[in-house]
Amino acid sequence: MVGMLLTTVAMFGMSTLETGSGNGEMALWFVMMGLGISPVIVGATEVIVGNAPLELSGVAGGLQQAAMQVGGSLGTAVLGALMAAKVGDVLPGNWA
Secondary structure (H helix, E strand, O other): OHHHHHHHHHHHHHHOOOOOOOHHHHHHHHHHHHHHHHHHHHHHHHHHHHOOOHHHHHHHHHHHHHHHHHHHHHHHHHHHHHHHHHHHHHHHHHOO
16 A cells, blocks of 8 residues: 555656756656555565466466556557647647
8 A cells, every 4th residue: 555655646746747857856756656666566466376276376477467568558559649649739839
């Protein structure tokens, strides 16, 4: 639960970053995100693999890793499409 709260605080902090934000401020939020999300991922893996029967623990681990890879790929694709649409919509009016 602490990891989820730390991740939430880090995401909120990242949402406050602006173009003038320094590397130190940005690094702080990314380090906090890593510290918060790592126990969550480890705990989720333990729950998934630990609750599978012993003879199917490899299958459970493989399915969990496949789901993480597919979810990460889809999330990146959707976020990339949203960012491209937003940049294409906003940027032309802001050229210096």
